[in-house]
Amino acid sequence: MFKTxxxxxxxxxxxxxxxxxxxxxxxxxxxxxxxTYKVIRAPVRMPSGFDLGALELVGEARRLRVYTQxxxxxxxxxxxxxxxxxxxxxxxxxxxxxxxxxxxxxxxSNRFDTFDDTDTKVRDGARQNYKGExxxxxxxxxxxxxxxxxxxxxxxxxxxxxxxxxxxxRNVNTGQELFPGAVSSPGEWGAVQGEGTMIPPNVAINTxxxxxxxxxxxxxxxxxxxxxxxxxxDELMRPVGYITFANATSMDMVGGTVNGFQGGxxxxxxxxxxxxxxVGKDRHRVIAHVxxxxxxxxxxxxxxxxxxxxxxxxxxxxxxQHPALEHDFVVLSDRSANxxxxx
Amino acid sequence: MxxxxxxRRLVIFACGLMAGANAxxxxxxxxxxxxxxxxxxxxxPPQTPQGQPTASPANDILxxxxxxxxxxxxxxxxxxxxxxxxxxxxxxxxxxxxRDFLLxxxxxxxxxxxxxxQRAKDEALxxxxxxxxxxxxxxxxxxSYSDKSLNHFLDDMLENKAGLxxxxxxxxxxxxxxxxxxxxxLLILGAMVIGARxxxxxxxxxxxxxxxxxxxxxxxxxxxxxxxxxxxxxxxxRRQAIAxxxxxxxxxxxxxxxxxxxxxxxSFGPKITIETFANDVGLQNLALSYLRKNDPASxxxxxxxxxxxxxxxxxxxxxxxxxxxxxxxxxxFVKQLMDMVRAKDxxxxxxxxxxxxxxxxxxxxxxxxxxxxxxxxxVTAPKNAHRTYRIEHAxxxxxxxxxxxxxxxxxxxxxxxxxxxxxxxDNVPGFVSHVYQCDPEHAGDLLDSAVPAAxxxxxxxxxxxxxxxxxxxxxxxxxxxxxxxxxxxxxEPLLNRDQRKRADSVAIGQIQAQTVANDxxxxxxxxxxxxxxxxxxxxxxMQLGGxxxxxxxxxxxxxxxxxxxxxxxxxxxxxxxxxxxxxxxxSARPKKTH
Numbered sequence: 001m002f003k004t005x006x007x008x009x010x011x012x013x014x015x016x017x018x019x020x021x022x023x024x025x026x027x028x029x030x031x032x033x034x035x036t037y038k039v040i041r042a043p044v045r046m047p048s049g050f051d052l053g054a055l056e057l058v059g060e061a062r063r064l065r066v067y068t069q070x071x072x073x074x075x076x077x078x079x080x081x082x083x084x085x086x087x088x089x090x091x092x093x094x095x096x097x098x099x100x101x102x103x104x105x106x107x108x109s110n111r112f113d114t115f116d117d118t119d120t121k122v123r124d125g126a127r128q129n130y131k132g133e134x135x136x137x138x139x140x141x142x143x144x145x146x147x148x149x150x151x152x153x154x155x156x157x158x159x160x161x162x163x164x165x166x167x168x169x170r171n172v173n174t175g176q177e178l179f180p181g182a183v184s185s186p187g188e189w190g191a192v193q194g195e196g197t198m199i200p201p202n203v204a205i206n207t208x209x210x211x212x213x214x215x216x217x218x219x220x221x222x223x224x225x226x227x228x229x230x231x232x233x234d235e236l237m238r239p240v241g242y243i244t245f246a247n248a249t250s251m252d253m254v255g256g257t258v259n260g261f262q263g264g265x266x267x268x269x270x271x272x273x274x275x276x277x278x279v280g281k282d283r284h285r286v287i288a289h290v291x292x293x294x295x296x297x298x299x300x301x302x303x304x305x306x307x308x309x310x311x312x313x314x315x316x317x318x319x320x321q322h323p324a325l326e327h328d329f330v331v332l333s334d335r336s337a338n339x340x341x342x343x
Numbered sequence: 344m345x346x347x348x349x350x351r352r353l354v355i356f357a358c359g360l361m362a363g364a365n366a367x368x369x370x371x372x373x374x375x376x377x378x379x380x381x382x383x384x385x386x387x388p389p390q391t392p393q394g395q396p397t398a399s400p401a402n403d404i405l406x407x408x409x410x411x412x413x414x415x416x417x418x419x420x421x422x423x424x425x426x427x428x429x430x431x432x433x434x435x436x437x438x439x440x441x442r443d444f445l446l447x448x449x450x451x452x453x454x455x456x457x458x459x460x461q462r463a464k465d466e467a468l469x470x471x472x473x474x475x476x477x478x479x480x481x482x483x484x485x486x487s488y489s490d491k492s493l494n495h496f497l498d499d500m501l502e503n504k505a506g507l508x509x510x511x512x513x514x515x516x517x518x519x520x521x522x523x524x525x526x527x528x529l530l531i532l533g534a535m536v537i538g539a540r541x542x543x544x545x546x547x548x549x550x551x552x553x554x555x556x557x558x559x560x561x562x563x564x565x566x567x568x569x570x571x572x573x574x575x576x577x578x579x580x581r582r583q584a585i586a587x588x589x590x591x592x593x594x595x596x597x598x599x600x601x602x603x604x605x606x607x608x609x610s611f612g613p614k615i616t617i618e619t620f621a622n623d624v625g626l627q628n629l630a631l632s633y634l635r636k637n638d639p640a641s642x643x644x645x646x647x648x649x650x651x652x653x654x655x656x657x658x659x660x661x662x663x664x665x666x667x668x669x670x671x672x673x674x675x676f677v678k679q680l681m682d683m684v685r686a687k688d689x690x691x692x693x694x695x696x697x698x699x700x701x702x703x704x705x706x707x708x709x710x711x712x713x714x715x716x717x718x719x720x721x722v723t724a725p726k727n728a729h730r731t732y733r734i735e736h737a738x739x740x741x742x743x744x745x746x747x748x749x750x751x752x753x754x755x756x757x758x759x760x761x762x763x764x765x766x767x768x769d770n771v772p773g774f775v776s777h778v779y780q781c782d783p784e785h786a787g788d789l790l791d792s793a794v795p796a797a798x799x800x801x802x803x804x805x806x807x808x809x810x811x812x813x814x815x816x817x818x819x820x821x822x823x824x825x826x827x828x829x830x831x832x833x834x835e836p837l838l839n840r841d842q843r844k845r846a847d848s849v850a851i852g853q854i855q856a857q858t859v860a861n862d863x864x865x866x867x868x869x870x871x872x873x874x875x876x877x878x879x880x881x882x883x884x885m886q887l888g889g890x891x892x893x894x895x896x897x898x899x900x901x902x903x904x905x906x907x908x909x910x911x912x913x914x915x916x917x918x919x920x921x922x923x924x925x926x927x928x929x930s931a932r933p934k935k936t937h
Contacts (some may be wrong), residue, residue, distance in 0.1 A: 072396045107847055153886050156603065156879060193877050193886045196773065201602035220770060231844060262849065340852025343845050 010259040037297060037311045040247065044292040044314040047268055047334045050238035051178055052287055055272065057136055058240045063258055066112040067135040070099040071142040082148040082159065082205060087215040098222065102141055105230040108343050111239055111260030112137075134172070137237070139176055139228060141167040143222070148214065150199065151190070160190035161217045165225035169233065183232045187225025189217050234260075238337055241306065241330035243269065248321045249310055251296055253330050256304045262342045263301045266333040267308060269294040269324050291316065294323050295333065407527055415518030415526065420533055422507030422541065428534030432672075439490045439811060441672055445531065445679045488671025491819070496665025500541050512536045512701065515694040532698040535676060542669045543561035543740070546709070549662045556659055559652045560898045566645045567627045567896065570634040571620030577633075578608060579613045599636040607882065615638035622733060624894040624904055625882035632881060653909050656902050670709035677706070731867060731900060735891040742895065746870040749892060750863040758888040763859045765887075767841040775858070776838040778876040779821065781911035783871055786838060787818030792869065793861035794854055806850045807832065871903035872902055 057064055088094070103116040115135065146163040165185045169178040190196025197213040199205060205214065241255020251269065255261055275288035293314050300307035308330075310323065317323045408427060414420040435444045501507070512533045518526055540831050557742075577596050583807065584593040597605060611619050611626065635642040680699065730742040732749055736756050743749055753759040767773040772780070779786035791799065796814050803809035807820070817837075824833055836851050843859065846852035865873075874885045874894060881895040883904055894900040 153891070191888050193776070193879075194765065194768075194777065198879065201606075223770075227844070236845045264849065340842055340844060340846035340849045340856065342849055343847050 015329075023196045031050055034299070035297075037249075037309050039310045039320075040312050041315050044268060044312060045334075046270060046290060046292040047238065047331055047337070050240075050331060051152055051236050052272075052290070055240060055287075056173075058242050058255070058329065063111065063113045063239065064136045065134070066106065066114050066137045066139060068099075068103045068106050068114060068116045069138070069140045070095070070102045070105065071140060076193045078343070079089055080147045080149070081218065082150075083211045083214045083218070087211045088218075090212070091219060093219055093222075093297040094216065098143075101223065102226050102229075104267055105226045106139060106233060107342065109234045109237075109260055110257060110343075111234075111237065114253060136172055137178070138170050138172055139167060139233065140170075141165055141226075143225070148218065150205075151196075151277055158196040159199070159205075159214050159217050159334065160188075161214075161221040162186065162188045163218075163221055163225055163296055165222075165229050167229045169236065178236055178330050179232075183229050185225045185228030187223070187234065188230065189221040191222060195220070234341070237336065239332045241267070242327055243324050243328040243330060244305070245326070246322065246324035246328075248323070250307060251294075251310065251324055251330075252307050254305055255330060256306050258303050260334065260341070261298060261301050261306055263299060265298045265301065265336045266311070267296050267330045267336070268292055268297055269328055269330050271295060271325070273327045274330075293328065296330075362660050407523070407530070411527055411530055412519065412523075414530065414533075415514050415516060415521075417514075418516055418538075419511050420530070421514050422510040422534075422537040423504070424572040425512070425530060425534040426501060426507055427536055428531050429497055429501055429538055432534075432538075433494055433501065433653075436490045436494035436497065436672075439814065441490050441493055442675055444672075446675055488668040489816075490668075492661075492664045494669035494671055494768060495661065496542075496545075496669055497538075499665065500538065500545075503541065506541050506544065507537070510537050510540050514695065515697065517694045521694070529695055532695055532702060536701045536705055538669060539673060539702060539709055542666050543705060545662060546666045549659060549666065552655065552659050552662070556652065556655045557898070559648065559655055560901065562644075563648050563652050563901065564896065566641075566648055567631065567901075568617065568621065570641070570645065571627055572617050573638070574608075574630040574633045575615055575617045582614065590755060599633055604632075622730075622895055623883075624896050624900050625878070625884055627896055627903070628881035628883065630673060649905055650909075653902070653905050657906065666709060670706070673702075673706035673709055677703070728840075730895045731871075731897055733893045733895050735893070736889055744865045746865055747863065749870060750865075753887060753890060753892075754863075756888075756890050758890045759863075761878070761887045763862065766859055766862065767838070767843065767855050769841045772839065773841065774873055774877050778873055779838050781832060781876060781907065781914050782872070783821040783824070783834070784818045785869075787816065787821040789853065789862075789865065789869055789873070790817040790837075790858050793858040793864060795857075798857060802850050802854055806848065867899060868903060871900055872907055875904050875907045 053232075062332050085189055099116060103114060106112065107114040142165070144164045144166055148159055148161045150157050151160045163186070165183075165187060167179070167183040167185065169183075170176070171178055195217075197210065197217055199210070203210065207213070239255065239260035241253035241259065241261065244270075245252040261267075269292070271291045271292075271293055272287055273289040274285045276283055277286050278284055291314075294310050294317065295312035296308035296310050298306050298308035311318060313323055414424060432444055435441045459761060514529065514533055518529050521529070581593045581596045584590075584596060601609075607629065608615060608626070611623070620630055631642065633647065634645065666735070687882070732743040733744060733750065734741050734743055734752055736752070736758075741752065743752065750759060753762055762774075765774050767775060775786050775789055778789065794802075794817075798817075799815045799817065800809075803815035803820070809815060817833075820833055821838075836848060837854065840847075842848065842852035843855045844852070871894060875883055875891060878884055885892045894904070
């Protein structure tokens with residue numbers, strides 16, 4: 001009887017232990033389970049190099065309208081090329097093609113409404129209005145210093161192509177040039193192993209095959225220059241959002257994939273104070289103070305709005321239950337901006 | 344208040360019991376899992392037919408024969424009798440699960456010290472074990488190794504019937520009266536002792552083989568230099584003919600060399616000597632090319648020696664890679680034993696002590712040799728190697744010993760950025776893609792070295808929907824993809840496009856960016872193969888802006904060149920689907936930075 005009691009007790013303990021084990025063991029997370037972030041209190045570093053002027057436009061909850069214009073690739077005065085214009089035409093390296101490449105590169109950042117004038121090719125003086133739409137930004141580009149030379153990489157000779165794309169960016173509303181000076185993006189092809197047309201011994205470079213290959217070098221060089229310029233433009237016109245809701249752990253914003261954000265982005269939340277300068281009709285509002293508030297990780301990025309979780313909060317935030325206010329801004333962090341961006 | 348506190352204490356105590364630990368014990372999630380499995384096993388023991396191997400849900404790999412207990416009665420066992428353990432381990436390695444082998448095969452059983460005497464015994468045992476294991480298997484000191492190498496190595500070991508038959512290990516008599524789980528753990532230890540003894544014998548044999556390879560290399564180098572001597576003589580005659588303004592004679596002498604070739608030779612200076620050839624793999628290759636055209640019989644002899652050297656070197660690398668993998672696994676095995684000691688899960692540990700001591704004695708040297716030291720002279724180049732590379736910049740030639748110094752030099756000259764940019768390219772193949780064209784596994788290895796294991800695994804789960812437990816390797820994935828006839832899901836977007844800034848797949852872009860960020864950690868064999876794979880023709884050189892990196896002939900560089908050429912010829916001539924049998928030794932991949 002007593003023994004049976006012990007056995008019952010043992011079974012009860014084993015049963016209880018199993019129940020406890022089930023309770024103590026953590027089941028694997030479901031794919032839909034959100035990651036819980038620990039919010040740390042530390043000074044938040046403000047990203048640099050982007051245009052705060054764009055904040056005015058963010059408030060209107062629309063994308064920036066950008067007009068792109070390339071001012072031609074066709075034999076600028078200082079060009080030294082090793083293939084004729086006819087090869088350019090054969091390769092489709094026309095002004096129109098170049099303009100399209102430039103336009104497409106900028107459009108791929110997924111953050112602008114882009115317009116161009118490809119139907120009428122390249123022209124002088126980019127428009128501020130196009131088909132009834134008023135532009136916000138006008139980007140103009142021009143290729144300079146197109147040069148091809150034969151270099152000696154013993155025992156070979158090969159073609160080295162270089163050029164430079166100068167891009168300017170102007171805020172149509174203020175007339176302000178967004179790049180101090182201009183962006184100068186080099187496009188080089190043939191400086192590294194595996195690039196550049198190799199010239200075999202006893203083969204003239206004016207054979208059709210060689211000319212075609214040298215023309216392709218030019219195209220690669222041009223693409224590199226355009227990619228470089230687009231990177232600089234992306235850096236300047238970084239995705240910016242607008243807070244609509246925030247609590248102690250998360251926030252929502254106007255700003256999604258159409259503004260250039262993507263799932264997994266880290267963003268910096270910041271507050272802006274304005275002041276007014278000038279007198280009379282010249283009086284205008286300028287940014288007086290920028291205060292970074294928090295860092296958030298955005299897993300829930302929609303097309304136009306996003307939901308993000310705070311990961312860091314600046315010690316200057318007085319009320320951590322309400323760290324950000326409506327109308328505070330959000331900008332893509334340096335780390336996310338420098339990482340791969342989805343096409 | 345008091346009741347609530349008591350309940351809380353009870354729950355904490357019960358959870359502690361389930362973890363099988365006292366207040367100081369630190370258990371991993373695996374321990375938790377195993378404790379739970381153990382509890383479940385205790386609750387419902389598996390019913391197995393008499394005479395059949397026992398298998399439990401937590402122990403589905405190791406199939407203990409029913410006669411296993413008999414081994415303790417005879418107080419010793421041969422490798423043959425313990426082969427079932429090595430077979431299970433080999434199977435685990437094939438499934439890339441060797442790292443969990445001990446825990447999976449022999450789950451942690453919870454014990455609590457019941458009285459002071461038992462506790463004192465436990466503490467004494469713990470001290471003894473820790474003393475025996477001192478210096479091995481410290482926390483966080485797990486050796487890196489390839490499961491595939493371990494699998495190959497164990498399969499070879501299991502085929503060595505004579506070795507298994509003649510190698511024996513003493514087993515403790517008290518094992519007879521132990522539980523099956525305790526017996527199982529002792530037999531695993533015994534099998535590990537056998538494995539370590541055989542691995543040591545293999546290592547000794549490999550060292551002998553290395554001496555043979557060194558001789559083969561000397562023969563090969565001698566043949567290369569003889570070819571160089573022939574060409575140097577011709578070039579001297581040509582120089583004299585040109586000096587005598589005898590153009591016709593000069594042309595006749597260099598029949599078989601293109602203008603390009605002559606220019607390349609001339610770039611080494613006006614008077615080329617046999618010593619000049621000893622400084623450049625590309626120049627030696629040109630001499631061999633000249634030999635092939637002008638003295639086919641001598642060239643055939645060279646080819647025979649070259650094949651011997653490459654084949655012996657690969658076999659050697661596979662063997663030492665296997666030994667290194669076993670050494671790496673031994674390190675993890677020791678660490679898991681230590682974890683069990685810390686979790687006070689060593690009932691019967693006193694009986695295991697002699698086995699543990701035997702194992703430590705045998706496995707110690709293997710664990711040490713799981714470092715790259717084994718590859719010295721062939722793959723990673725010995726630390727005292729000189730002049731592996733020669734870099735030309737602004738008309739100055741500098742001899743450089745190791746890859747890390749090449750990267751420093753390129754950084755200083757501003758050309759490292761060009762190297763980084765060219766690793767992945769759009770429109771034309773990048774440097775990594777060129778490596779892939781002949782050797783997918785090595786291309787993957789470049790990524791494996793640069794991308795941390797956790798990031799690789801996360802990528803595989805997200806991008807490839809990879810569900811396996813073990814670590815993910817790009818080398819394996821790219822090779823497997825090449826060997827199959829299915830679509831190339833990984834190689835095309837990962838290697839043939841530059842997605843670092845603009846990405847169709849952000850995950851791919853992140854892997855590429857991480858690879859570039861850590862490319863300066865690539866070792867000698869990795870850089871050498873990259874140079875060879877990207878060089879034009881037979882010239883072993885890489886141009887990066889104003890810098891040209893060349894290979895200087897040595898055992899490492901000649902192996903890098905010849906083995907790459909060998910694998911290229913195979914890749915070009917074989918049907919991918921039939922390549923598995925001829926797969927290059929996985930262990931030939933250096934694993935320093937994995």
